[in-house]
Amino acid sequence: MSARTAIPAVGLTQVRHAAEIIRGTVLRTPIVPSPALSKLAGTSVALKLEILQATRSFKERGAVVKLASLGRRERRAGVIALSAGNHAQAVAYHAARLGIPAVIVMPEHTPFTKVARTEALGARVVLRGADLAQARRATQDIAAAEGLTLVHPYDDPLIIAGQATCGLEMLEDLPELDVLVVPVGGGGLISGIAAAAKALKPGIAVIGVEAIGYASMRHVLGRGAKPKGGETLAEGIAVQEPGRLTRTIIRALVDDILTVDEPAIERAVAHFVESASLVVEGAGSAPLAALLAHPKRFRRKSVGLVVSGGNIDSRLLASILMRGLVRTGRLVRLRTEITDQPGVLARLTRVLGEHGGNIIEIYHQRLFYDVPVKLAEVDVVVETRSAAHVGELLAALEQADFPTRLLSSTALKDG
Numbered sequence: 001m002s003a004r005t006a007i008p009a010v011g012l013t014q015v016r017h018a019a020e021i022i023r024g025t026v027l028r029t030p031i032v033p034s035p036a037l038s039k040l041a042g043t044s045v046a047l048k049l050e051i052l053q054a055t056r057s058f059k060e061r062g063a064v065v066k067l068a069s070l071g072r073r074e075r076r077a078g079v080i081a082l083s084a085g086n087h088a089q090a091v092a093y094h095a096a097r098l099g100i101p102a103v104i105v106m107p108e109h110t111p112f113t114k115v116a117r118t119e120a121l122g123a124r125v126v127l128r129g130a131d132l133a134q135a136r137r138a139t140q141d142i143a144a145a146e147g148l149t150l151v152h153p154y155d156d157p158l159i160i161a162g163q164a165t166c167g168l169e170m171l172e173d174l175p176e177l178d179v180l181v182v183p184v185g186g187g188g189l190i191s192g193i194a195a196a197a198k199a200l201k202p203g204i205a206v207i208g209v210e211a212i213g214y215a216s217m218r219h220v221l222g223r224g225a226k227p228k229g230g231e232t233l234a235e236g237i238a239v240q241e242p243g244r245l246t247r248t249i250i251r252a253l254v255d256d257i258l259t260v261d262e263p264a265i266e267r268a269v270a271h272f273v274e275s276a277s278l279v280v281e282g283a284g285s286a287p288l289a290a291l292l293a294h295p296k297r298f299r300r301k302s303v304g305l306v307v308s309g310g311n312i313d314s315r316l317l318a319s320i321l322m323r324g325l326v327r328t329g330r331l332v333r334l335r336t337e338i339t340d341q342p343g344v345l346a347r348l349t350r351v352l353g354e355h356g357g358n359i360i361e362i363y364h365q366r367l368f369y370d371v372p373v374k375l376a377e378v379d380v381v382v383e384t385r386s387a388a389h390v391g392e393l394l395a396a397l398e399q400a401d402f403p404t405r406l407l408s409s410t411a412l413k414d415g
Helices: 012-022 035-041 059-068 072-077 086-098 112-120 132-146 157-173 188-200 216-220 244-253 262-276 282-293 314-327 344-354 387-399
Strands: 031-033 044-049 079-082 102-106 124-127 179-183 205-211 256-260 302-307 331-339 358-365 375-383 404-406
Touching: 012 059, 012 157, 012 188, 031 157, 035 044, 035 262, 035 282, 044 157, 059 086, 059 157, 079 086, 079 132, 086 102, 086 112, 102 112, 102 132, 112 124, 157 188, 157 244, 157 302, 179 188, 179 282, 188 205, 188 244, 205 216, 205 282, 216 244, 216 256, 256 262, 256 282, 262 282, 262 314, 282 302, 314 331, 331 344, 331 387, 344 358, 344 375, 344 387, 387 404
Parallel strands: 044 302, 079 102, 102 124, 179 205, 179 302, 205 256
Antiparallel strands: 031 044, 331 375, 331 404, 358 375
């Protein structure tokens, strides 16, 4: 089936109309080649940088198209959305810009920073329910009581047409692309991109990516077991109930949906920072995670990755980057025992310094019963150049009569 005949509600005509609506309001983000990530993945990689939008996510596209469709009475009454993430900010930002009152419903446990950020964009935030299911019921109740129009995050033809403009731009700017790789949560982004891409270039492959704990779209399409949920770095695609309209489009037009685990997503976030100088959230990093996890699938292809969002907590990002240093052997923790005599600790640090190790922290203790009374146990956190450099440091310490073992449990497992 073609996109046009399979999904009449979201055909190329609707997508081009959506593109006209958002023109001059939503940024036409660049799609740029990434030599560093191409080398890492072993194929040609281009990045569609939706992180450059005003609210740092693709969600603005659909939100603007939906808000533009409202009549005068609906605009006066206002809109309501259920979201604790990028959809909330997109609706709040553009509703305020258009003078439309906006209510955003979030679960009661939503972090304060997300609440404050959404309120700062001009929305009224209402905290209801212990989870999304309870918050959804509250959203319906408030919408009915106040006469508000619901702006659904994904299961709406106007939202899908708006998100489809991302795929339209990708193929207009880089028509030679062979594969588009797109994160999948509720399915609004990938269903829109697939509708546009397949209409423009029927032979192109559209591949979705889900976090393994939230592979809900694969499940409802009969391609996998019911996901278990749980904590995930990819909060933006941690959706338990994918859309009904979106699943219909995906079933017809999307070639495959891959899953990625948490370590793969974490590594992808780190790769974006270190190799491309881009701050990308977990959901936006899922396509790169899939590309690196399935290299044979994309070999000798021109691949477009949709970098869908860049809203990641700074403390979480810092932790990911530090863990990345540990994982690749550039930050290690070494343990040795030294004689409890003056000058010995200085000699230990001198050996490390002479061989290029940069000492970050030292833990020195002699009081606990499992350390012999004439010895002291020393843990040294050292910044190194590489995993090979760690081996050089260990050898140098052994030669200097400091028997040492590596404590960093995740170090040296991958490069």
